[in-house]
Amino acid sequence: MDEHVDFVGVCGRCSLLDLRQELIQARAEAAMYRSQHAKALEREVVSKAEIAALEEKLRYERSMRFGSSGGKGSGRNERQKNGKQVTSRGRGQQPGNPVPKRRSKDALPVIEEEVTFADAVKLCPRCGLPQELLPMEAISEVVEIEVKSYKRRIHRHQRVASCHCGVLPGIEVAPMEQPGAMFPGSQLGVSVWVEILYGRYIEMEPVRRVAMRLESTGMPLPLGTVHGLLPRMLDVFQPLADQIAARNRASDHWHADETGHRVFVQVPDKESNRWWLWVFVAEDTTVYRMEPSRSHEVIVQHLGTNAVGILSVDRAAMYKAYASKAAMMVLAYCWAHLRRDFLKAQLEYPACAAWSNEYIQHIGTIYHLNDRRLEGKRGAETQLRRAVQRFQDKVKQDLASGKPLRLGQQKALNTVIRHWEGLTVFLDHPDVPMDNNTAERALRMEVVGRKAFNGCGSLAMANLLAVMATIFNTLKQHHVDLRAWLFSYLSACSFAGGQAPANAGDFLPWNTNSHRLSTPSKTQNPKTRHQSRSPPNIHAA
Numbered sequence: 001m002d003e004h005v006d007f008v009g010v011c012g013r014c015s016l017l018d019l020r021q022e023l024i025q026a027r028a029e030a031a032m033y034r035s036q037h038a039k040a041l042e043r044e045v046v047s048k049a050e051i052a053a054l055e056e057k058l059r060y061e062r063s064m065r066f067g068s069s070g071g072k073g074s075g076r077n078e079r080q081k082n083g084k085q086v087t088s089r090g091r092g093q094q095p096g097n098p099v100p101k102r103r104s105k106d107a108l109p110v111i112e113e114e115v116t117f118a119d120a121v122k123l124c125p126r127c128g129l130p131q132e133l134l135p136m137e138a139i140s141e142v143v144e145i146e147v148k149s150y151k152r153r154i155h156r157h158q159r160v161a162s163c164h165c166g167v168l169p170g171i172e173v174a175p176m177e178q179p180g181a182m183f184p185g186s187q188l189g190v191s192v193w194v195e196i197l198y199g200r201y202i203e204m205e206p207v208r209r210v211a212m213r214l215e216s217t218g219m220p221l222p223l224g225t226v227h228g229l230l231p232r233m234l235d236v237f238q239p240l241a242d243q244i245a246a247r248n249r250a251s252d253h254w255h256a257d258e259t260g261h262r263v264f265v266q267v268p269d270k271e272s273n274r275w276w277l278w279v280f281v282a283e284d285t286t287v288y289r290m291e292p293s294r295s296h297e298v299i300v301q302h303l304g305t306n307a308v309g310i311l312s313v314d315r316a317a318m319y320k321a322y323a324s325k326a327a328m329m330v331l332a333y334c335w336a337h338l339r340r341d342f343l344k345a346q347l348e349y350p351a352c353a354a355w356s357n358e359y360i361q362h363i364g365t366i367y368h369l370n371d372r373r374l375e376g377k378r379g380a381e382t383q384l385r386r387a388v389q390r391f392q393d394k395v396k397q398d399l400a401s402g403k404p405l406r407l408g409q410q411k412a413l414n415t416v417i418r419h420w421e422g423l424t425v426f427l428d429h430p431d432v433p434m435d436n437n438t439a440e441r442a443l444r445m446e447v448v449g450r451k452a453f454n455g456c457g458s459l460a461m462a463n464l465l466a467v468m469a470t471i472f473n474t475l476k477q478h479h480v481d482l483r484a485w486l487f488s489y490l491s492a493c494s495f496a497g498g499q500a501p502a503n504a505g506d507f508l509p510w511n512t513n514s515h516r517l518s519t520p521s522k523t524q525n526p527k528t529r530h531q532s533r534s535p536p537n538i539h540a541a
Contacts, residue, residue: 056348262455
């Protein structure tokens with residue numbers, strides 16, 4: 001018998017081979033499972049990192065949508081007093097502050113009313129003697145508003161020559177002394193268009209809502225007529241906007257920003273209906289442009305590549321692209337945007353709240369010292385420069401420390417290093433603000449209007465929005481009564497046959513003819529007083 005066969009007839013060698021084959025297969029499966037387990041662990045690490053990043057983003061988005069605005073409760077809204085943290089004041093009248101003065105109503109016309117007794121004589125029920133009238137009256141004043149619509153029926157006298165000399169015209173009609181209809185062939189007068197334009201482009205209401213308000217005064221307003229005539233207003237106001245844009249370009253300091261706006265028209269090489277409303281705020285002018293692009297070419301079209309001055313902006317790429325073409329333009333970056341980077345890092349990852357608050361409070365200190373410098377406080381200049389230097393040193397120290405930093409922390413610190421030259425422009429030019437809030441405030445009402453009427457249905461209406469915003473916001477800078485100005489200018493357009501008058505430039509706020517429409521300017525806040533002055537020429541020898 002073969003030695004490899006046992007007593008039951010089974011080959012030992014074959015059994016050994018089978019066991020060896022099973023062992024090889026088990027080892028291969030074990031190696032595969034170990035590899036899959038290692039890959040699973042790697043996927044788990046990646047998934048946890050992605051989940052953490054998404055949670056950070058979710059915390060930030062929730063804070064932006066549902067949290068308090070402006071990052072209240074941290075940073076600049078908090079201050080140190082005697083070593084204790086003191087939160088910012090609440091809304092409304094503050095305890096201990098003087099009561100604001102009552103607003104004057106002396107400019108309102110007065111309608112005298114006399115109230116007397118219904119009974120001429122009233123006798124005493126006991127003695128029968130009459131009451132005597134006092135020489136002094138009880139006077140009270142009540143402010144009222146009366147809004148009503150009415151129709152003017154104008155009777156214009158006519159005369160005809162009684163001779164046959166041919167020198168005088170055949171029939172002569174008396175000229176209008178008061179403005180008639182805004183456009184020939186229409187019945188809508190100047191006052192109606194004042195209400196339409198004021199509601200649409202100052203109060204940012206849809207035209208339908210303006211019509212509903214006018215109907216409440218007793219006048220049915222035909223929307224088809226309004227929408228048909230509104231594009232003609234572009235020719236009426238465009239000459240003013242062009243002169244404002246020319247004056248804006250002649251400045252040497254601008255605040256620039258942009259926001260999305262929908263324009264439902266088809267243009268070549270553009271598929272979406274998302275356009276951009278640009279704003280350029282100078283010392284005494286504000287210019288808006290409705291453009292299909294967010295490219296730096298928009299800035300080139302407005303300012304050109306030979307502009308000299310300072311452009312206060314955020315850190316968007318198109319401003320840097322423009323600065324690479326305009327060699328004499330200096331970009332001043334916004335510290336408010338930088339502060340938001342540290343707020344965002346704090347919101348995304350609460351564990352770094354103490355780290356973020358330290359930077360936020362440091363930025364608040366720089367703001368405070370800059371305000372003291374503008375107020376002319378002694379030693380504020382030196383303190384400001386030292387605070388800015390300490391801020392930069394701290395950023396470099398945190399980057400070089402080798403400590404693990406979250407993604408938001410790393411981005412915020414790298415942003416400071418990359419944009420440091422533009423962030424410190426305000427040090428050598430005190431008239432340049434630290435932030436770009438001026439441009440953002442200039443876009444605020446247009447953003448409100450965008451939410452109210454959801455965009456523009458034609459290119460003419462989109463351009464009209466930019467033109468009207470340019471004119472009205474420039475007038476606001478000069479404290480002009482917008483309603484009175486509108487009535488005065490549209491009256492001149494009515495006399496010109498529904499077109500811009502030849503002397504349209506006389507209605508601009510820097511001309512003497514418009515001074516009578518100005519309202520008393522409000523007292524400026526010392527913290528924002530520097531924003532209304534032009535910066536010095538940065539390229540002067």
